[in-house]
Amino acid sequence: MANHRLRVDWPACQARGLCFELLPEAIELDDWGFPVITGEITPELAAAARAAVRGCPRMALRLLPA
Numbered sequence: 001m002a003n004h005r006l007r008v009d010w011p012a013c014q015a016r017g018l019c020f021e022l023l024p025e026a027i028e029l030d031d032w033g034f035p036v037i038t039g040e041i042t043p044e045l046a047a048a049a050r051a052a053v054r055g056c057p058r059m060a061l062r063l064l065p066a
């Protein structure tokens with residue numbers, strides 16, 4: 001299975017940080033609480049990444065082919 005990448009819809013994101021809690025392996029938060037994607041989503045992280053996409057209260061995260 002190939003790697004994927006996460007994309008943030010910045011106008012929709014409200015910096016609530018839930019994605020960081022659900023996927024700390026690939027997301028950090030900047031000083032204002034906005035997510036910083038730290039790398040590609042490997043097959044091992046795919047399930048957690050999908051959970052983060054589903055869990056975003058603003059539907060601001062998308063999982064795309066790398």
Ligand code: SF4
Nearest residue numbers: 013014016017019056
């Ligand atoms: S969970 Fe969604 S709204 Fe919250 S910081 Fe992450 S992308 Fe933004």
